Amino acid sequence: xxxxxxxxxxxxxxxxxxxxxxxxxxxxxxxxxxxxxxxxxxxxxxxxxxxxxxxxxxxxxxxxxxxxxxxxxxxxxxxxxxxxxxxxxxxxxxxxxxxxxxxxxxxxxxxxxxxxx
Amino acid sequence: xxxxxxxxxxxxxxxxxxxxxxxxxxxxxxxxxxxxxxxxxxxxxxxxxxxxxxxxxxxxxxxxxxxxxxxxxxxxxxxxxxxxxxxxxxxxxxxxxxxxxxxxxxxxxxx
Numbered sequence: 324x325x326x327x328x329x330x331x332x333x334x335x336x337x338x339x340x341x342x343x344x345x346x347x348x349x350x351x352x353x354x355x356x357x358x359x360x361x362x363x364x365x366x367x368x369x370x371x372x373x374x375x376x377x378x379x380x381x382x383x384x385x386x387x388x389x390x391x392x393x394x395x396x397x398x399x400x401x402x403x404x405x406x407x408x409x410x411x412x413x414x415x416x417x418x419x420x421x422x423x424x425x426x427x428x429x430x431x432x433x434x435x436x437x438x439x440x
Numbered sequence: 441x442x443x444x445x446x447x448x449x450x451x452x453x454x455x456x457x458x459x460x461x462x463x464x465x466x467x468x469x470x471x472x473x474x475x476x477x478x479x480x481x482x483x484x485x486x487x488x489x490x491x492x493x494x495x496x497x498x499x500x501x502x503x504x505x506x507x508x509x510x511x512x513x514x515x516x517x518x519x520x521x522x523x524x525x526x527x528x529x530x531x532x533x534x535x536x537x538x539x540x541x542x543x544x545x546x547x548x549x550x551x
Binding site for chain 1: 471473475481482483484485488528530532537538539540541542543544
């Protein structure tokens, strides 16, 4: 089975621009979560999508948004980029089900390294 | 808010020494998971504990889930340089469909 894939792997953007990151989960996984990782802040949860609906949301400003498609692929968008948005953005998929059933074991992708200059 | 606290944040040991990281939650957890992230890599699932008081072992790694299902620990016996990385715990808050990660413990080893 193919693992979680994320594109692009590296990205350099300028302040004020916007960016879209893509994540393809493991086949059969309907839950996709996004995390921001910076050296001093560990793994910060952004949001989780299940069956095209946002199920959980972290404490990030509205500039961070996401969506999930019917094939479970997910995209994350950051608008009006700030220097502090420079980070590794990780996507993870799991078999977590609709009502808390299934396994929440997270399978992470390699991440997208975003640099904002 | 619902938090999972992990200590210590950093740990440096001599190769061959033991290492332990602790995870504490303010609320009861349905289960606890542990992940390892090697430098430059992404987190990789190690194990999941579900039952109160559960203890699981993977070679030199011992994982425990507290009786009250609010805390957990990961103990590595006789560390090796391959153990270097950041160890994260993550818990499902009981009654909520939400996985909450601890801040991680970064382990470095002096060979």
